[in-house]
Amino acid sequence: MPSDMRSLAERYEAVIGLEVHVELKTGRKIFCSCRARFGDTPNSCVCPTCLGMPGALPVLSDEAVALAVKAGLALGCRINRRSWFDRKNYYYPDLPKGYQITQLERPVCEGGAVPIETSAGKRSIPLIRIHMEEDAAKLIHRGAETLVDYNRAGVPLIEIVSEPAMRTPEEAKAYLNSLRRILSYMGVSDCRMNEGSLRCDVNISVRRRGDTDLGIKCEIKNVNSVNYVGRALEEEILRQTALLEAGEEIRPETRRFNEDTGKTEKMRDKEGAVDYRYFTEPNLPPIVLTDEWMDAVARSMPPMPDEAAHALTSEFGVKPDNAVLLTASVRLTDYFTRCARATSYPAVCESLFVGEVLERLDRDDPAEYISPDALASICALMGEGRIVSGQAKRLVHLAAESGEDPEVIAGRESMLKISDEETLAPLVEAAIAASEKAAADYRRGKVAAIRQILGTLMRASGGRADPIVAERMLAERLNNGK
Amino acid sequence: MNQDITEMTAAELSRALHRRELSSSDAAAAYLGRMTQTESTIHAYITPTARRALEAASAADEMLKNSGAPALCGIPYAAKDNLAVEGVRMTCASKMLADFVPDYTAAVVERADSAGCVLLGKTNMDEFAMGSSTERSIAGPTHNPLDPACSAGGSSGGSAAAVAAREAVWAIGSDTGGSARQPASFCGLVSLKPTYGLVSRRGMTELASSLDCVCPITRDVTDCALAMNLLAGRDPGDMTTFDSDEDYTLALTGGVSGMTFGIPRPEMLDECESSVRRAMNRAARILETLGARVTEVDLPLEMALEIYMVVAAAEASSNLARFDGLRYGLTAEGATAADRMRATRSAGFGDEVKRRILTGAYALSSTYGGGYYRKIKAAQATVCRETDTALDTVDAVLLPTASGVAFRLGSYADNPTALYRSDCFTTVANLTGIPALQIPGGGDGHLPVGLSLMGKKRAEKTLFRAAFALESEMKPFVGKEVGRDAVGYAKPC
């Protein structure tokens, strides 16, 4: 950062709030029973209701409410036991009814916070609200025409609105990552930004440090990766700071992030913005959540991902970094836990699972790659010193693919360690013969040279020689032959 | 049979069908024949569905071979053209939907279909149910069967005219501010605006979602009870509906002795025609004669009408936003999507629809309205409380349905908003969600006067009981004053 920029950063600070839309993983739309899934043939999942045909009425999905409440409980929100829907009216080709059913006056969740951790430490970003709404159709712009896919119209969403409580792009990125981790662990959403199941609008203003009033904010719409959010914010902070420094006014604008140029661009002025003519949605009754329902929803929730990670560390000694990887989803945590419980060598299990198994899994929804028992018997082979690590890794995949007993495979494929001296003796002779200079060095007292000879021996054994036995034999042979 | 099939009430025809004295196919043929005679004068239908009717009738005849066929099985009826029927054009009397064919069916038509009812066609209405005269239709006006120079009322004027002209045994209409009761009044028929949520609205093109009700229009009170048995009840597809398994025909008898009825203070009727005041007074005397107590009550009719106008327009402006020329219906040319929407809506909607959309947009706008909507909603809550209080002291309230008899077609052409006043006695029921039952109450020489009974939410049985008692006593007067032999037995043209 050039020094003039640094001094600007010392004099100005950014105020950042995020509005995050998350598609709820109910598998069906919020007000009709059409399937909601990424990647279906365009317009194959539509009905009179989600196409806005005259007379078609909405019927609320109970499951969507349950997921919205789970999100609220996970983020420590107050859950409104009675809430209702409102209509947001505007004309746009992605909006089949000419209005969106959303919650303005009484959202399902209020308050709450998202825990984040940055280089500056841990803090909580407070939330204003979480409300339910329906998604709009997807528009694909093509020259003079726009193509519409109504599959997305009516997909259940929650909008999570933060307080303008973040100050740096790093915090905004940490917020998004934390939110994604929590909501996907709770099964609320896939939270895949590339598929649009998590979308982010950024509100940002800049003010002089020490000011308590907020500056004029701009909104950057629909930034679709965490990194882009960081870059868009950095760009926007520079742009707004430069304007303020030049004594110019910030205009309230809606902007977009151009992924090609890395800059933000103006879309339109916010002044004279659309008047959404909100009113209470008459076709949906107020929704009431009973104690019994709340208890059942709370009971169906897994622990928070941080708690789950902590449990892996305390029960199996999993390294903190790995524990985070292993708590990407409840099913992944379950799978690993079953593997770790099946073995007496949890550290070996952790290393094989993270190193070999994890890369073969869909972390959000893992199928069982290798059975916990098979992985346990490989862990035992390694723990008992009967197989070297490279062979153990190979064995994981062979056992996973064939389903055979790993011991049987290891025996048949000659994968077990060579520890007996009779088998190792010719390898020792050959390695010394092939390493004349190293042998001479060793004999002159350069003890470390034995590592080179051992390396040659290990290569010749296909990695199977027991390195401890082999090194002892090499040393004996070299010392004797002095 | 000596009696012409088309002169029978639903109850009479039902008996004949269940006794196999008549077949549904006979009935359908008789009605389709009647339609060919009278439609050129009355113009009750936008889209007749003759072939569907004959198929449904022969299916109904099969059902009637078995005991336990539903009461209305095999009986021909008509449905307002804002109710979707799969495969049948639904125009809502608008250029916007002139060629629209839904591939889904309204809940009430589903119920009627599965009960073996025979749909004769889709009836005329004011465009998108906005109006009180059935003149504002792409299909042209409907004429009152009792006097073709007069309006059949609206917006369900086609449904009422079809029943009055014996072009249907009964009909389904819709009522947002009086749209079924007022035409029933103008045509000498019975109509119940049920408690909000008693009848499913699924498949009915919405005008104002919180006010709209699907209503039967019938020849007499008994038929109305039969129709409500068919239409009422919870629909999982309309979350505003509630459970009901009443048999309303059991509520008809019992009389009004010991009941208390509210009537408006005399000055509330100042604007009414004398025939209306006469009918009110007579009905009140009859109730007293039958052993009921009659007392004056205050209902917030004036405010209800004003609030109604704003709420109805606000919700309509939103409900009609879906007609944008992009997915179905009329499509006008436009270089951009917004151009197309604007061109389509400008070409597809009539002036009254535009007027109400603009009124609604204004009321909802935060920029111009400045929080009007919240105020209107508060005022509506007050009207609900005041109405509840008034209804607390009585079993039902007796009111005129309209301030006069059917007006001549074209009367309001120069002053369309003056027609809004014709809803002054009816809108309170929609605004507060209570039931209101219209029955003929007299006449002015050749056109009928309508009276309404209103009660608390879910008090339909009370209303049926009182209406049946009144109807029995008033039939001779009504017949004489309208030049007919009995209520609902129109001998028009």
Place this chain on the structure above:
Amino acid sequence: METNDVQGRGEVGEKLVSAAMLRVDGPAAAEISGDFAKIRARIDRVVQSPIADGEPTKGPIHTADYTVKLPEEAGQARADQPREGYNPLLRQAAKYEAPYAAVPRVVGDAE
């Protein structure tokens, strides 16, 4: 001072017509704008009346509360199987390029 004119002379009227995605012109414009002034006066009468001072209903006015059901008792139909190809409902779209509905270029961004 606001004007109630929707004929295009007043900014309010113009914006309102535009917000409602309409065009109002010709003889109808004069008629509607005249009525509109009357309508506005009527709205004002309600809004300025004491009956509008109370609390509005919390939520929709005539609809009983809905108690959200537990997943096991909700018994809601599972996601429908997608229909083959495209939905016939969309064939009524003015322009249909299976599997998409095509509309003219969208200018500007809403939302």
